Amino acid sequence: MDGQAEKPQEYTRETATEGVETALRMIDGRWKLIILFHLFGGQILRFSELERAIPEVSQKMLIQQLRQMEVDGMVKRTIYPEVPPKVEYSLTEWGQALCPALDALLTWVGNRPSSE
Numbered sequence: 001m002d003g004q005a006e007k008p009q010e011y012t013r014e015t016a017t018e019g020v021e022t023a024l025r026m027i028d029g030r031w032k033l034i035i036l037f038h039l040f041g042g043q044i045l046r047f048s049e050l051e052r053a054i055p056e057v058s059q060k061m062l063i064q065q066l067r068q069m070e071v072d073g074m075v076k077r078t079i080y081p082e083v084p085p086k087v088e089y090s091l092t093e094w095g096q097a098l099c100p101a102l103d104a105l106l107t108w109v110g111n112r113p114s115s116e
Helices: 013-027 032-042 047-053 059-071 099-110
Strands: 075-080 086-091
Touching: 013 032, 032 047, 032 059, 032 086, 032 099, 047 059, 047 086, 059 075
Parallel strands: none
Antiparallel strands: 075 086
């Protein structure tokens, strides 16, 4: 970058729809949101710590969800050359940037008018 501010993305109804659908697909999954909430705020957790934090998830499913999130660029996996290998998970800067959007969704749903 040359120090100039990036031009804001301009969307049409169609590209906005496509972009939001892509974002929702990336966080869709039984365990992805709970994983995100455990890693928000700069948390760095080992796989076993995530397993203990989310006891309802199977090891296989936790691995699958973490791998998908890593491929999508939300989660960073760090492997240390030890025996046994030490593996830690944290959010990428881009993954951490999702926190305000999820906070906004929480506020939005919390303001839902009650039906009478």
